[in-house]
Amino acid sequence: MTSSTILQRLADTIEARKNADPTQSYVAKLLASSEEKVLKKIAEEAAETIMACKDNDSAQIIYETADLWFHCLVMLARHNISPEAILAELERREGISGIEEKLSRSQN
Numbered sequence: 459m460t461s462s463t464i465l466q467r468l469a470d471t472i473e474a475r476k477n478a479d480p481t482q483s484y485v486a487k488l489l490a491s492s493e494e495k496v497l498k499k500i501a502e503e504a505a506e507t508i509m510a511c512k513d514n515d516s517a518q519i520i521y522e523t524a525d526l527w528f529h530c531l532v533m534l535a536r537h538n539i540s541p542e543a544i545l546a547e548l549e550r551r552e553g554i555s556g557i558e559e560k561l562s563r564s565q566n
């Protein structure tokens with residue numbers, strides 16, 4: 459099982475929840491609420507990830523990062539963006555040093 463497979467499977471589940479009953483599905487409930495609710499969850503999970511890092515708690519870092527990625531996938535679904543698009547962007551950047559990339563921006 460590759461890491462991109464679970465991301466895509468989860469994205470497919472989230473997509474299917476667009477037509478699900480919000481009383482039966484957490485994702486359907488999130489998708490039926492305002493975007494602000496999803497964005498607040500992302501901020502909350504990011505803060506919890508930061509706290510886990512500060513505590514140097516590896517298990518908690520993994521748990522909170524999973525929550526963060528999950529809520530980012532829900533946000534992407536609201537915008538009809540597949541995780542494939544994010545993976546493709548990371549792939550496009552592969553081998554381009556962040557330092558070089560920043561320098562090329564400051565020269566433009």
Ligand SMILES: N=c1c2ncn([C@@H]3O[C@H](COP(=O)(O)OP(=O)(O)OP(=O)(O)O)[C@@H](O)[C@H]3O)c2ncn1[C@@H]1O[C@H](COP(=O)(O)O)[C@@H](O)[C@H]1O
Pocket residue numbers: 468471475482483484485486524525528
């Ligand atoms: N990966 C996840 C996942 N990760 C986290 N969560 C939920 O995200 C919420 C995280 O919020 P918190 O920890 O802040 O808990 P909370 O305080 O109860 O949350 P709020 O009331 O503030 O929203 C919890 O309710 C978790 O259960 C997830 N819910 C669902 N999934 C996946 O989505 C699929 C579809 O889920 P349903 O739509 O619920 O069937 C599942 O089969 C899973 O694969």
